[in-house]
Amino acid sequence: MSKKIFYTPGPSGLYPGLEKHLQKALEEHIPSISHRSNHFRGIYQDTFETLKSLFNIPQGFAVLFTGSATEIWERIIMSCVEEHSFHLVNGSFSQKFHETAQQLRKNAHKIEVPMGEGFELNTLEVFYKSELIALTHNETSTGVSMPTEDIHRLKEMNPNKLLAVDMVSSAPYPQLDFNKIDMAFFSVQKGFGLPAGLGVWIVHERCLAKSEKLSNAGFITGTYHRLSTLWNFFEKFQTPETPNVLGIYLLQKVAADMLKKGIKQIRKETDEKAKMLYEFLEQEEGFDIFVKNPAHRSSTVIIANTGFQSSKLIQKLSEKGFEIGSGYGENKDRQIRIANFPGTSQAEMEKLLDAMKKLRGSI
Secondary structure: OOOOOEEEEOOOOOOOOOOHHHHHHHHHOOHOOOOHHHHHHHHHHHHHHHHHHHOOOOOEEEEEEEEEEEHHHHHHHHHHHHOOEEEEEOHHHHHHHHHHHHHHHOOEEEEOOOOOOOOHHHHOOOOOOOOEEEEEEEEOOOEOOOOOHHHHHHHHHHOOOOEEEEOOOOOOOOOOOOHHOOOOEEEEOOOOOOOOOOOOEEEEEHHHHHHHHHHHHOOOOOOOHHHHHHHHHHHOOOOOOOOOHHHHHHHHHHHHHHHOHHHHHHHHHHHHHHHHHHHHHHHHOOOEEOOOOOHHOOEEEEEEOOOOOOOHHHHHHHHHHHHEOOOHHHHHOEEEEEOOOOOOOHHHHHHHHHHHHHHOOOO
Protein backbone atom coordinates (compact mmCIF):
# COMPACT_ATOMS: atom_id res chain seq x y z
CA MET A 1 0.00 0.00 0.00
CA SER A 2 1.34 3.45 -0.92
CA LYS A 3 2.11 5.84 1.90
CA LYS A 4 -0.62 8.32 2.74
CA ILE A 5 -0.23 11.65 4.49
CA PHE A 6 -3.14 12.60 6.76
CA TYR A 7 -4.19 16.23 7.14
CA THR A 8 -7.51 15.21 8.69
CA PRO A 9 -8.77 17.01 11.82
CA GLY A 10 -9.12 13.78 13.80
CA PRO A 11 -8.01 11.10 13.81
CA SER A 12 -4.94 12.73 12.38
CA GLY A 13 -1.72 11.36 11.00
CA LEU A 14 0.54 9.65 13.51
CA TYR A 15 3.22 11.78 15.15
CA PRO A 16 6.71 11.17 13.69
CA GLY A 17 8.57 8.53 15.65
CA LEU A 18 5.43 6.93 17.06
CA GLU A 19 6.23 3.62 15.37
CA LYS A 20 9.49 3.46 17.35
CA HIS A 21 7.66 4.12 20.62
CA LEU A 22 4.99 1.57 19.78
CA GLN A 23 7.60 -1.07 19.03
CA LYS A 24 9.31 -0.32 22.34
CA ALA A 25 5.97 -0.62 24.14
CA LEU A 26 5.40 -4.06 22.65
CA GLU A 27 8.90 -5.16 23.58
CA GLU A 28 8.25 -4.05 27.16
CA HIS A 29 4.78 -5.73 27.22
CA ILE A 30 3.14 -2.41 28.11
CA PRO A 31 -0.37 -3.45 26.93
CA SER A 32 -0.31 -6.38 29.37
CA ILE A 33 0.91 -4.75 32.59
CA SER A 34 -1.39 -4.33 35.59
CA HIS A 35 -2.75 -0.86 36.28
CA ARG A 36 -2.08 -1.62 39.96
CA SER A 37 1.62 -2.28 39.37
CA ASN A 38 4.56 -0.05 40.21
CA HIS A 39 5.40 -0.12 36.50
CA PHE A 40 2.11 1.57 35.62
CA ARG A 41 2.41 4.06 38.48
CA GLY A 42 5.77 5.05 37.03
CA ILE A 43 4.26 5.52 33.57
CA TYR A 44 1.43 7.68 34.96
CA GLN A 45 3.83 9.81 37.00
CA ASP A 46 6.17 10.28 34.03
CA THR A 47 3.23 11.31 31.85
CA PHE A 48 2.00 13.77 34.47
CA GLU A 49 5.42 15.37 34.88
CA THR A 50 5.99 15.58 31.13
CA LEU A 51 2.62 17.23 30.50
CA LYS A 52 3.25 19.64 33.38
CA SER A 53 6.43 20.77 31.64
CA LEU A 54 4.89 20.90 28.17
CA PHE A 55 1.87 22.98 29.23
CA ASN A 56 3.59 24.83 32.09
CA ILE A 57 0.96 23.56 34.54
CA PRO A 58 1.31 25.06 38.05
CA GLN A 59 0.72 23.40 41.41
CA GLY A 60 -2.82 22.45 42.37
CA PHE A 61 -3.70 20.68 39.10
CA ALA A 62 -4.21 16.99 38.44
CA VAL A 63 -3.98 15.22 35.08
CA LEU A 64 -6.76 12.66 34.82
CA PHE A 65 -7.51 10.09 32.11
CA THR A 66 -10.86 9.12 30.57
CA GLY A 67 -11.95 7.24 27.47
CA SER A 68 -12.48 10.39 25.41
CA ALA A 69 -12.82 14.17 25.59
CA THR A 70 -16.56 13.73 25.01
CA GLU A 71 -16.79 11.87 28.32
CA ILE A 72 -15.14 14.83 30.03
CA TRP A 73 -18.10 17.05 29.12
CA GLU A 74 -20.27 14.85 31.28
CA ARG A 75 -17.70 14.65 34.08
CA ILE A 76 -17.41 18.47 34.19
CA ILE A 77 -21.14 19.12 34.35
CA MET A 78 -21.87 16.43 36.93
CA SER A 79 -18.89 17.40 39.07
CA CYS A 80 -19.01 21.17 38.96
CA VAL A 81 -22.55 22.39 38.29
CA GLU A 82 -25.38 22.41 40.81
CA GLU A 83 -27.89 24.37 38.72
CA HIS A 84 -26.46 26.78 36.14
CA SER A 85 -23.82 26.48 33.44
CA PHE A 86 -22.97 29.00 30.72
CA HIS A 87 -21.75 28.02 27.25
CA LEU A 88 -20.10 29.95 24.44
CA VAL A 89 -21.49 28.25 21.32
CA ASN A 90 -20.05 28.86 17.86
CA GLY A 91 -20.01 25.41 16.31
CA SER A 92 -21.13 21.82 16.56
CA PHE A 93 -18.85 20.73 19.41
CA SER A 94 -19.50 23.70 21.70
CA GLN A 95 -23.21 23.08 20.97
CA LYS A 96 -22.87 19.43 21.99
CA PHE A 97 -21.24 20.45 25.28
CA HIS A 98 -24.26 22.68 25.91
CA GLU A 99 -26.62 19.82 25.02
CA THR A 100 -24.78 17.53 27.46
CA ALA A 101 -25.56 19.99 30.26
CA GLN A 102 -29.21 20.07 29.20
CA GLN A 103 -29.39 16.27 29.15
CA LEU A 104 -28.06 16.25 32.72
CA ARG A 105 -31.01 18.49 33.69
CA LYS A 106 -28.99 21.62 34.36
CA ASN A 107 -30.04 25.15 33.48
CA ALA A 108 -27.65 25.42 30.57
CA HIS A 109 -27.50 29.02 29.35
CA LYS A 110 -25.66 30.02 26.21
CA ILE A 111 -24.58 32.84 23.99
CA GLU A 112 -24.47 31.73 20.38
CA VAL A 113 -22.95 33.33 17.31
CA PRO A 114 -23.26 32.20 13.67
CA MET A 115 -20.97 29.48 12.35
CA GLY A 116 -17.63 30.93 11.35
CA GLU A 117 -17.73 33.76 13.88
CA GLY A 118 -16.04 34.27 17.23
CA PHE A 119 -16.96 36.21 20.37
CA GLU A 120 -16.40 39.85 21.26
CA LEU A 121 -15.79 40.17 24.98
CA ASN A 122 -17.07 43.73 25.19
CA THR A 123 -20.56 42.50 24.24
CA LEU A 124 -20.46 39.18 26.11
CA GLU A 125 -22.58 38.98 29.26
CA VAL A 126 -22.32 35.84 31.36
CA PHE A 127 -25.50 34.86 33.19
CA TYR A 128 -24.92 35.98 36.76
CA LYS A 129 -26.00 32.70 38.41
CA SER A 130 -23.66 30.58 36.28
CA GLU A 131 -21.27 28.38 38.25
CA LEU A 132 -19.28 27.31 35.21
CA ILE A 133 -18.29 28.92 31.91
CA ALA A 134 -17.61 26.41 29.13
CA LEU A 135 -15.79 27.54 26.02
CA THR A 136 -14.03 25.97 23.07
CA HIS A 137 -10.61 27.34 22.26
CA ASN A 138 -10.69 25.81 18.79
CA GLU A 139 -13.95 24.77 17.14
CA THR A 140 -13.12 21.72 15.03
CA SER A 141 -16.34 22.09 13.03
CA THR A 142 -15.87 25.73 12.00
CA GLY A 143 -12.16 26.57 12.26
CA VAL A 144 -12.84 29.38 14.73
CA SER A 145 -10.34 29.94 17.53
CA MET A 146 -10.73 32.11 20.63
CA PRO A 147 -7.62 34.20 21.37
CA THR A 148 -5.98 32.99 24.57
CA GLU A 149 -5.84 36.54 25.93
CA ASP A 150 -9.65 36.67 25.65
CA ILE A 151 -9.90 33.38 27.57
CA HIS A 152 -7.73 34.77 30.35
CA ARG A 153 -9.66 38.04 30.47
CA LEU A 154 -12.95 36.20 30.63
CA LYS A 155 -11.76 34.50 33.82
CA GLU A 156 -10.57 37.81 35.22
CA MET A 157 -14.03 39.25 34.54
CA ASN A 158 -15.67 36.26 36.25
CA PRO A 159 -13.31 35.26 39.08
CA ASN A 160 -15.94 33.37 41.07
CA LYS A 161 -17.00 31.11 38.21
CA LEU A 162 -15.14 27.99 37.12
CA LEU A 163 -13.74 28.20 33.58
CA ALA A 164 -13.47 25.06 31.41
CA VAL A 165 -11.48 25.17 28.15
CA ASP A 166 -11.97 22.63 25.37
CA MET A 167 -8.65 22.45 23.52
CA VAL A 168 -9.36 19.17 21.77
CA SER A 169 -8.21 20.25 18.31
CA SER A 170 -5.56 22.76 19.33
CA ALA A 171 -3.46 21.17 22.13
CA PRO A 172 -0.53 21.53 22.57
CA TYR A 173 -0.50 24.75 20.48
CA PRO A 174 -2.33 27.29 22.70
CA GLN A 175 -0.24 29.13 25.27
CA LEU A 176 -2.81 28.98 28.04
CA ASP A 177 -2.02 30.49 31.42
CA PHE A 178 -3.27 27.79 33.75
CA ASN A 179 -3.26 30.31 36.60
CA LYS A 180 -6.19 31.94 34.80
CA ILE A 181 -8.34 28.89 34.05
CA ASP A 182 -9.74 26.07 36.17
CA MET A 183 -9.59 23.16 33.76
CA ALA A 184 -8.75 22.21 30.20
CA PHE A 185 -9.14 18.99 28.27
CA PHE A 186 -8.23 17.29 25.03
CA SER A 187 -8.10 13.92 23.30
CA VAL A 188 -4.93 12.45 21.86
CA GLN A 189 -5.91 11.62 18.27
CA LYS A 190 -5.51 15.17 16.98
CA GLY A 191 -2.55 17.41 17.85
CA PHE A 192 -0.64 14.64 19.61
CA GLY A 193 -0.93 12.28 16.64
CA LEU A 194 -1.85 9.18 18.66
CA PRO A 195 -4.45 6.47 18.13
CA ALA A 196 -7.86 7.46 19.51
CA GLY A 197 -9.17 6.23 22.84
CA LEU A 198 -7.75 8.53 25.51
CA GLY A 199 -9.12 11.75 26.99
CA VAL A 200 -6.93 14.01 29.13
CA TRP A 201 -8.46 16.26 31.79
CA ILE A 202 -6.22 18.91 33.38
CA VAL A 203 -8.21 20.06 36.42
CA HIS A 204 -7.58 22.27 39.45
CA GLU A 205 -8.37 21.42 43.06
CA ARG A 206 -10.99 24.22 43.03
CA CYS A 207 -13.08 21.93 40.85
CA LEU A 208 -12.54 19.05 43.25
CA ALA A 209 -13.76 21.21 46.13
CA LYS A 210 -16.92 22.09 44.18
CA SER A 211 -17.52 18.42 43.37
CA GLU A 212 -17.14 17.35 46.98
CA LYS A 213 -19.48 20.14 48.08
CA LEU A 214 -22.15 18.89 45.66
CA SER A 215 -21.65 15.29 46.71
CA ASN A 216 -21.96 16.18 50.38
CA ALA A 217 -25.20 18.00 49.58
CA GLY A 218 -26.65 14.82 48.04
CA PHE A 219 -26.08 15.49 44.35
CA ILE A 220 -25.02 12.63 42.09
CA THR A 221 -21.61 13.61 40.74
CA GLY A 222 -20.83 10.35 38.95
CA THR A 223 -19.88 6.78 39.75
CA TYR A 224 -16.47 5.19 39.15
CA HIS A 225 -15.37 8.27 37.21
CA ARG A 226 -16.59 10.91 39.64
CA LEU A 227 -13.99 13.63 40.04
CA SER A 228 -13.22 12.77 43.66
CA THR A 229 -12.57 9.13 42.74
CA LEU A 230 -10.35 10.03 39.79
CA TRP A 231 -8.45 12.49 41.98
CA ASN A 232 -7.96 10.04 44.85
CA PHE A 233 -6.47 7.49 42.47
CA PHE A 234 -4.38 10.19 40.77
CA GLU A 235 -2.68 10.92 44.08
CA LYS A 236 -1.34 7.34 43.94
CA PHE A 237 -0.73 7.60 40.16
CA GLN A 238 -3.44 5.02 39.53
CA THR A 239 -6.86 4.95 37.91
CA PRO A 240 -10.18 3.55 39.20
CA GLU A 241 -10.39 0.93 36.44
CA THR A 242 -8.05 -0.51 33.83
CA PRO A 243 -7.24 2.46 31.58
CA ASN A 244 -5.75 2.76 28.13
CA VAL A 245 -2.27 1.93 29.45
CA LEU A 246 -0.72 1.86 25.99
CA GLY A 247 -2.23 5.24 25.15
CA ILE A 248 -0.89 6.82 28.36
CA TYR A 249 2.57 5.36 27.68
CA LEU A 250 2.60 6.68 24.10
CA LEU A 251 1.32 10.08 25.21
CA GLN A 252 4.28 10.43 27.55
CA LYS A 253 6.71 9.50 24.78
CA VAL A 254 5.23 11.92 22.23
CA ALA A 255 4.96 14.73 24.79
CA ALA A 256 8.63 14.14 25.67
CA ASP A 257 9.52 14.35 21.96
CA MET A 258 7.65 17.66 21.79
CA LEU A 259 9.48 18.95 24.84
CA LYS A 260 12.79 18.02 23.26
CA LYS A 261 11.88 19.88 20.09
CA GLY A 262 10.57 22.81 22.13
CA ILE A 263 7.01 24.06 22.46
CA LYS A 264 8.06 27.51 21.21
CA GLN A 265 9.40 25.93 18.03
CA ILE A 266 6.21 23.89 17.60
CA ARG A 267 4.10 27.03 17.91
CA LYS A 268 6.36 28.92 15.51
CA GLU A 269 6.13 26.15 12.89
CA THR A 270 2.36 25.92 13.35
CA ASP A 271 1.98 29.65 12.72
CA GLU A 272 4.20 29.49 9.63
CA LYS A 273 2.26 26.59 8.13
CA ALA A 274 -1.08 28.28 8.93
CA LYS A 275 0.10 31.45 7.18
CA MET A 276 1.05 29.37 4.15
CA LEU A 277 -2.38 27.71 4.07
CA TYR A 278 -4.39 30.89 4.45
CA GLU A 279 -2.36 32.71 1.79
CA PHE A 280 -2.95 29.83 -0.62
CA LEU A 281 -6.70 29.86 0.02
CA GLU A 282 -6.87 33.63 -0.45
CA GLN A 283 -5.02 33.54 -3.76
CA GLU A 284 -6.25 30.32 -5.37
CA GLU A 285 -9.42 30.46 -7.44
CA GLY A 286 -12.28 28.32 -6.15
CA PHE A 287 -11.50 28.68 -2.45
CA ASP A 288 -12.82 31.11 0.13
CA ILE A 289 -11.65 31.24 3.75
CA PHE A 290 -14.64 30.43 5.95
CA VAL A 291 -13.65 32.49 9.02
CA LYS A 292 -13.62 36.10 7.87
CA ASN A 293 -12.08 37.73 10.93
CA PRO A 294 -8.33 36.95 10.96
CA ALA A 295 -8.26 37.37 14.76
CA HIS A 296 -10.60 34.39 15.10
CA ARG A 297 -9.00 32.08 12.53
CA SER A 298 -7.67 28.79 13.82
CA SER A 299 -4.01 27.94 13.34
CA THR A 300 -4.64 24.20 13.71
CA VAL A 301 -7.86 23.52 11.73
CA ILE A 302 -8.15 25.60 8.56
CA ILE A 303 -11.49 25.62 6.77
CA ALA A 304 -12.35 26.86 3.30
CA ASN A 305 -15.57 27.11 1.34
CA THR A 306 -15.28 25.61 -2.11
CA GLY A 307 -16.91 26.91 -5.24
CA PHE A 308 -17.31 23.30 -6.38
CA GLN A 309 -18.26 19.92 -4.94
CA SER A 310 -15.58 19.46 -2.31
CA SER A 311 -15.86 15.65 -2.31
CA LYS A 312 -14.40 15.59 -5.82
CA LEU A 313 -11.23 17.33 -4.69
CA ILE A 314 -11.04 15.19 -1.56
CA GLN A 315 -11.29 12.02 -3.64
CA LYS A 316 -8.67 13.13 -6.16
CA LEU A 317 -6.28 14.09 -3.37
CA SER A 318 -6.84 10.74 -1.69
CA GLU A 319 -5.91 8.95 -4.91
CA LYS A 320 -2.61 10.87 -4.82
CA GLY A 321 -1.98 9.92 -1.17
CA PHE A 322 -3.24 13.08 0.54
CA GLU A 323 -6.11 12.76 3.02
CA ILE A 324 -7.93 15.97 4.02
CA GLY A 325 -11.21 16.45 5.85
CA SER A 326 -14.62 17.29 4.46
CA GLY A 327 -16.82 20.02 5.85
CA TYR A 328 -18.73 19.23 9.03
CA GLY A 329 -22.45 18.50 9.14
CA GLU A 330 -24.48 20.46 6.61
CA ASN A 331 -21.26 21.86 5.12
CA LYS A 332 -19.90 18.40 4.33
CA ASP A 333 -19.82 18.89 0.57
CA ARG A 334 -19.30 22.66 0.51
CA GLN A 335 -16.12 22.92 2.52
CA ILE A 336 -12.75 21.31 3.16
CA ARG A 337 -10.97 21.09 6.53
CA ILE A 338 -7.19 20.84 6.72
CA ALA A 339 -5.50 19.99 10.02
CA ASN A 340 -2.26 21.77 10.78
CA PHE A 341 -0.99 19.69 13.68
CA PRO A 342 2.60 19.42 14.94
CA GLY A 343 3.16 16.07 13.25
CA THR A 344 2.82 17.61 9.78
CA SER A 345 6.00 19.15 8.41
CA GLN A 346 6.26 22.28 6.30
CA ALA A 347 7.45 20.15 3.38
CA GLU A 348 4.36 17.96 3.66
CA MET A 349 2.14 21.04 3.74
CA GLU A 350 3.84 22.37 0.62
CA LYS A 351 3.24 19.05 -1.15
CA LEU A 352 -0.45 19.20 -0.28
CA LEU A 353 -0.89 22.74 -1.58
CA ASP A 354 0.97 21.88 -4.78
CA ALA A 355 -1.33 18.90 -5.32
CA MET A 356 -4.42 21.02 -4.62
CA LYS A 357 -3.30 23.62 -7.15
CA LYS A 358 -2.72 20.98 -9.83
CA LEU A 359 -5.93 19.07 -9.20
CA ARG A 360 -8.21 22.10 -8.85
CA GLY A 361 -8.22 22.67 -12.61
CA SER A 362 -9.50 19.14 -13.28
CA ILE A 363 -12.69 19.51 -11.22
